[in-house]
Amino acid sequence: MSLFHPSSRLSPDDPQLAHLINAERVRMLYAPTALMVGMSSVFSVALAVIMGPSVGWTPALIWAALCLMAGTVRLVNDRAYRRSKDRDDPRWLRNFVMACAVHGTCWGLAGILLMPVQDMVIVAVVVATLIGACSISTFALQAHVAPNAAMNIPLMLPAALMLLTRMDTYGLFGAVGILSLGIVMLSESRRAERRISELLWLRFTTDRIAQERADALKLAQRHSAVKDQFLATMSHEMRTPLHGILGLSQLIQQRLPPKPGVLGDARQHAALVQRSGEHLLSLISDVLDFSRIEAGKLAIDHSVFDLRHVLDDVLALSRVTAAGKGLPLIEDVRLPRPCLVEGDAARLRQVLYNLLGNAIKFTDTGEVRLTVARRPAADGNGPPPIPGPAGDDSTQLRIGFEIADTGVGIPPDQIDRIFEAFQQLDNSFGRRHQGTGLGLTISREIARAMGGDITCQSAPGKGSLFTLGVPLRSAAPDAKPQVLSNWTSAPSSATHDDIDTQPSTAAVMDTTREPISPAAAHPAGGKQPAAQEPADTSAPQPAPLPQSLQGRVLLVEDNPVNALVAQAGMSQLGLDVTLVSDGQQALDLLVPGPHDFDLVLMDCQMPVLDGVETTRRLRAHEDSIGSPNVPVIALTANAMPQDRRRCAAAGMDDHLAKPFRQEELLAVLVRHLHPRQQVTA
Numbered sequence: 001m002s003l004f005h006p007s008s009r010l011s012p013d014d015p016q017l018a019h020l021i022n023a024e025r026v027r028m029l030y031a032p033t034a035l036m037v038g039m040s041s042v043f044s045v046a047l048a049v050i051m052g053p054s055v056g057w058t059p060a061l062i063w064a065a066l067c068l069m070a071g072t073v074r075l076v077n078d079r080a081y082r083r084s085k086d087r088d089d090p091r092w093l094r095n096f097v098m099a100c101a102v103h104g105t106c107w108g109l110a111g112i113l114l115m116p117v118q119d120m121v122i123v124a125v126v127v128a129t130l131i132g133a134c135s136i137s138t139f140a141l142q143a144h145v146a147p148n149a150a151m152n153i154p155l156m157l158p159a160a161l162m163l164l165t166r167m168d169t170y171g172l173f174g175a176v177g178i179l180s181l182g183i184v185m186l187s188e189s190r191r192a193e194r195r196i197s198e199l200l201w202l203r204f205t206t207d208r209i210a211q212e213r214a215d216a217l218k219l220a221q222r223h224s225a226v227k228d229q230f231l232a233t234m235s236h237e238m239r240t241p242l243h244g245i246l247g248l249s250q251l252i253q254q255r256l257p258p259k260p261g262v263l264g265d266a267r268q269h270a271a272l273v274q275r276s277g278e279h280l281l282s283l284i285s286d287v288l289d290f291s292r293i294e295a296g297k298l299a300i301d302h303s304v305f306d307l308r309h310v311l312d313d314v315l316a317l318s319r320v321t322a323a324g325k326g327l328p329l330i331e332d333v334r335l336p337r338p339c340l341v342e343g344d345a346a347r348l349r350q351v352l353y354n355l356l357g358n359a360i361k362f363t364d365t366g367e368v369r370l371t372v373a374r375r376p377a378a379d380g381n382g383p384p385p386i387p388g389p390a391g392d393d394s395t396q397l398r399i400g401f402e403i404a405d406t407g408v409g410i411p412p413d414q415i416d417r418i419f420e421a422f423q424q425l426d427n428s429f430g431r432r433h434q435g436t437g438l439g440l441t442i443s444r445e446i447a448r449a450m451g452g453d454i455t456c457q458s459a460p461g462k463g464s465l466f467t468l469g470v471p472l473r474s475a476a477p478d479a480k481p482q483v484l485s486n487w488t489s490a491p492s493s494a495t496h497d498d499i500d501t502q503p504s505t506a507a508v509m510d511t512t513r514e515p516i517s518p519a520a521a522h523p524a525g526g527k528q529p530a531a532q533e534p535a536d537t538s539a540p541q542p543a544p545l546p547q548s549l550q551g552r553v554l555l556v557e558d559n560p561v562n563a564l565v566a567q568a569g570m571s572q573l574g575l576d577v578t579l580v581s582d583g584q585q586a587l588d589l590l591v592p593g594p595h596d597f598d599l600v601l602m603d604c605q606m607p608v609l610d611g612v613e614t615t616r617r618l619r620a621h622e623d624s625i626g627s628p629n630v631p632v633i634a635l636t637a638n639a640m641p642q643d644r645r646r647c648a649a650a651g652m653d654d655h656l657a658k659p660f661r662q663e664e665l666l667a668v669l670v671r672h673l674h675p676r677q678q679v680t681a
Contacts, residue, residue: 017208021200023088028143028196029096033078036140037071040103040133044068047129051114054122059113063106070103093144100141101150107133111159117166127174130159131181138185142192149186156182231291232643236605238284239637240559242277243659247565249274250662254572281659286438293445300449304475305345306338307399311372314349318356318368327360327368334373335399340475344450348470351443351454352401355466358439359405366406366463375400375469398452401468410458418456419444549666551598551673552576556586556614557635558606562658566601566635569662573669582606583614590630591621597630599672601656604636604647611636612650619651629653631672 048064077099081092107130115126134152141148156178163174252270256263289298315331322329359368375398410418419440444454452470475481553570557563558581570577578597580586583606589595600618604611615632622629634647637658644655656668 017201017204019088020204021197022093024200024204025143025193025196026093026096027087029093029141029147030078030081032140033074036136037074039136040107041068041071043129043133044107047110047114047126050125051122054119055114055116063109063113066106066109067103070099070106074099074103093146097147097150100137100147101154104137104151105154108154108156108158111162115159115162117162117171120170123163123174127159127163127178130155131178134182134185138189142189143196145186145189145193148189152182152185227291231288235284235288236637239281239658240562242281242284243637244559244561244565246274246277246281246659246661247569248561249277251565251568254662277659286442289442290438293442298445298449300347300446301344302342303345304340304342304479304481306481307341307472308333308335308337308339309481310345310349310352311335311370314352314356315370318353318360321357322360322368325360325364327363327366329356329360330367330369332369332371332373334371338481340477340479340481341399341472342475343470343472347446347450351446351468352403354439354443355401355403355454355468359403359407359464359466363405363407363463368406369402369404371400371402371404373400374398398469398471401470403466403468404463406463409460409462410456410464411460412458415456415458419454548574549669549673549675550574552578552596553669554586554589554597554600555579556581556583556600556606556611557603558582559603562603566665569665570669572662573666575669575673583609583611586614587617590618594627595630599669600630600632601635602632602652604634604643612646612652615647615650615652633668633672 044064044067048060052060077095081087081095084092110126110130115123117123134155137151137155138148141151160175160178160182163171163178165171249270253267253274256267256270258264258267311331311333315329319329356368356370440454447454447468447470450470452468455467456464457467458464553575555563555566555570555577557566557579563579563581567577567579578589580589583602585608586600586602587609590597590600602611602615611634618632619629629651631653632651633654633656634644634652635656635658636643636647647655654668654671656664
């Protein structure tokens with residue numbers, strides 16, 4: 001009794017789906033059994049009582065008893081089905097068909113035992129009752145044609161045959177009518193079966209699709225979680241040795257004299273190692289940024305900052321790179337000083353670094369120009385700006401940044417391609433320019449997340465014009481601008497794609513120090529700038545950082561190379577450094593009683609006791625005894641935003657991401673320690 005038949009529109013290619021549909025149809029057959037048997041019992045007893053005086057009580061009672069027994073058989077089978085743990089077994093359909101055949105046969109005996117063919121009144125009553133029973137059975141058993149036929153054929157056929165025995169027109173007409181009704185009922189039952197099967201097919205297919213979508217979503221979420229964990233782990237594992245490489249190479253450069261000979265060559269080689277490590281760090285940062293964008297986790301900060309200060313920082317670093325190629329970097333900034341706005345200074349600076357870096361990278365002769373000015377609110381570049389407070393239209397600025405170069409240019413049909421991930425116009429093995437092809441992709445996504453966009457106009461051999469438009473809300477004149485540091489949500493590096501145009505990580509992360517000098521940007525062996533545009537002397541310069549500090553620092557670091565780098569850097573600053581290799585050793589020095597440490601540099605991932613839990617226990621101890629909190633700086637290769645929040649929640653005061661430069665370490669230490677007083681004669 002297969003579900004599928006030659007005329008069915010369903011496909012038998014999926015046995016599991018066919019099995020589900022068959023099982024559901026059997027359940028639909030059994031569902032009304034109790035109701036149908038109850039109605040059958042009532043009508044059979046009532047018909048026997050009505051017919052008893054006319055046809056005799058013996059045949060009437062025998063017929064009623066047979067109907068009740070057949071109904072009992074169906075109830076027993078129904079009970080067994082409902083109590084069974086294996087309702088999908090095909091035997092339950094066979095049992096149901098046989099029970100229906102027995103029940104239909106017993107009811108069909110009414111056409112023999114209760115219907116004297118010569119009495120038309122009794123014939124009419126019996127035939128009407130049988131037709132009603134047939135109709136109800138057809139409706140209740142429409143899920144499958146087999147039990148319908150087993151019930152209705154023996155129910156109607158005896159009455160039709162008895163009417164034919166009259167051998168007259170009335171008998172012939174009645175028999176033909178009963179048989180025709182039976183054929184119509186079976187035909188409708190067949191069509192109803194197909195409709196129900198198709199509806200069940202749609203239902204189970206929809207359920208399967210919904211389940212597959214739910215499973216796919218769960219799988220995607222698991223994959224996303226695994227991917228995030230993988231990125232976090234790989235970021236930490238790659239940044240940790242990179243910190244050692246960059247730190248040791250910087251120490252070597254500081255200790256070797258810049259003299260001709262073997263020592264001078266070694267100093268140049270160390271400088272190349274450091275620049276290569278910084279380039280590798282920029283690639284790691286690109287991949288992390290791109291992964292955040294793909295996962296929809298790109299966060300945009302809204303803090304007050306001085307836009308002119310950000311531009312000064314970007315231009316100071318980019319001029320060094322441009323001077324190394326002999327290119328003038330011309331600025332045309334039409335903004336007041338200071339220009340306090342609300343937005344994400346770190347992300348804006350990241351985008352500008354990338355756009356200027358690409359312009360310099362792809363320009364060999366000519367110039368690079370940066371133009372910054374206010375734009376009308378509806379300039380067509382990006383969505384409309386967010387409105388300011390009611391009645392104050394002056395609080396909303398749309399700033400336009402135009403970066404023009406005289407470089408190689410881009411064919412018009414390739415402009416959209418440069419914003420695609422991992423795409424570069426020159427993808428050959430011998431391509432001239434290095435990089436991941438993620439810089440412009442990340443920059444456009446950041447611009448759009450800030451409510452703006454990046455567009456490009458270019459032609460081969462005529463250079464390119466990149467336009468960045470972003471809405472920035474004006475800040476109050478007395479607002480305190482943000483000072484960007486490692487603790488903020490600054491990007492871990494700029495997104496330049498070329499080793500020769502990669503600004504230092506320290507400059508991108510830290511604005512509390514002076515702009516890097518050309519000599520620092522190109523250490524021994526690097527390209528010396530041939531020319532340099534004069535900087536804007538009216539720009540406020542940050543105060544120089546002290547070169548010597550005083551205080552005692554507890555360094556908690558399990559990696560011996562990284563410990564050596566950090567310890568050497570702090571010793572050069574005049575600090576007294578104590579080194580321990582895990583959090584428990586740190587607590588043994590900090591918790592028992594008063595200590596004389598002025599600062600704790602705490603690595604986060606360590607054996608025995610990690611830095612986060614160590615800080616929690618330290619803060620709990622300090623709160624319990626009422627002592628002031630010793631500053632704790634997170635020293636970790638974990639650069640994810642959630643890692644920063646986790647450190648802050650544990651009670652850490654600052655964050656220094658590995659790999660870091662000496663300037664970054666100094667900038668963080670200055671915020672928590674005092675400069676060493678110079679002794680004069």
